[in-house]
Amino acid sequence: MPETGTTTPRERYRAQVRTEVKEHAWEQIATAGASALSLNAIAKQMGLSGPALYRYFAGRDELITELIRDAYRSLADTFGAAAASGTDVTGLAHALRDWALEDPHRYFLIYGTPVPGYHAPDDVTAIASEIMAALLDACAGLPDDRPATPFDAHLAEHRQWADDHPAPSATLHRALSFWTRLHGVLSLELAGHFNGMGFDPAQLFAAELDALTGPPQAS
């Protein structure tokens, strides 16, 4: 008889079914895309009737939001763990790539084509900020060896997103470049745009990373 805090058996059962539903949801997304996600189909897969799932999710929208939340949470935790283990920004980058390759559909649920009209709830955008903060922390550890750019100046006056972070605007710039460049390589790779081109996407990723962390003028 395991004990998990003060959770009752029923609560534990509920939680277990919820996660099971979500697992099937991810499988379905991987098979047919996020837009084809269907509560009825998940229920059938689990050997349940369609309406049964309404005991666990208010509806299709809540399930999707929950998946998005989990995806963000997972990435934030990955970054958090990397930071806790004292990794530098290079480690963070590889953690990101590993995380993305582990489940491309999860990556695209966050960073892929936006759903028209969908707006993530506040707690989800809060996790996004947490991710950004971890990236900023990591970039703060980089040597300040880059010449100042006009964009740094712009950032110095437009940094709402990092108002509670002490990093100078050069660091903010670094973090943004990290984000956009790594996302650029990763999303094209995961979408298959490099297929048949011949080169190894991992090496392109590494090259972009080098350009970000390496000396201002690589030898």
Next chain:
Amino acid sequence: MPETGTTTPRERYRAQVRTEVKEHAWEQIATAGASALSLNAIAKQMGLSGPALYRYFAGRDELITELIRDAYRSLADTFGAAAASGTDVTGLAHALRDWALEDPHRYFLIYGTPVPGYHAPDDVTAIASEIMAALLDACAGLPDDRPATPFDAHLAEHRQWADDHPAPSATLHRALSFWTRLHGVLSLELAGHFNGMGFDPAQLFAAELDALTGPPQAS
């Protein structure tokens, strides 16, 4: 009585209806996303019955493929026009950004979340190669002022995608970085991930472009 080559009135009418269908398709994509695209809904919008559209498209799949083809074609033409007017790579970059902002959904139809199981026909991938070739041409005009990298060496032996292009691998590397970096900024901007952050996405785009074209060590 206008004359367009040897096209008959019926042919012209068919072509006109086809483009009208596609226009409504784009509107629908902008409103509800590509996955919600429905032939019946388009027919209704045009004041036609559902089956009428089967005179013009074999089915939903052919319509979507056609939209993707048009999207690629449009970008290839944009690049072609920019190149023809003697623009350098900076001009190409801004042409890309303008093209993307002009219709974000069109951009995402090409570079967004891939549809599981969908495979673009050969003529579409040919247009993609055409786009890549234009980018390579433009990058060939850049000064060769970058230090050689390990990835350059890798590319020298893995360049199937540019086999018929005379550019050295350093140029290929340049083109790939262009592609991935600009896509990185653009796709995050279009998806709204910079919303509320405060800075101007156009300036981040410009900064990334500067890093690509500017001196190896910016003053």
Next chain:
DNA sequence: TGTACATCAGTGAACGCGCGTTCACTGATGTAC
């Protein structure tokens, strides 16, 4: 110029499907005395 015929755009009915969601219900599980 007029008539006979072929082409083809568009219709309406129909098929089968799966969706999200609600509702009244059964039956099992847990709780209180």
Next chain:
DNA sequence: TGTACATCAGTGAACGCGCGTTCACTGATGTAC
């Protein structure tokens, strides 16, 4: 420990909807003599 009750997971039927697609058809447009 046993009994009465409340909670709640899950069911099956139903509603209304829209989808892609086929089919036999009508009626207008174009073509050939």
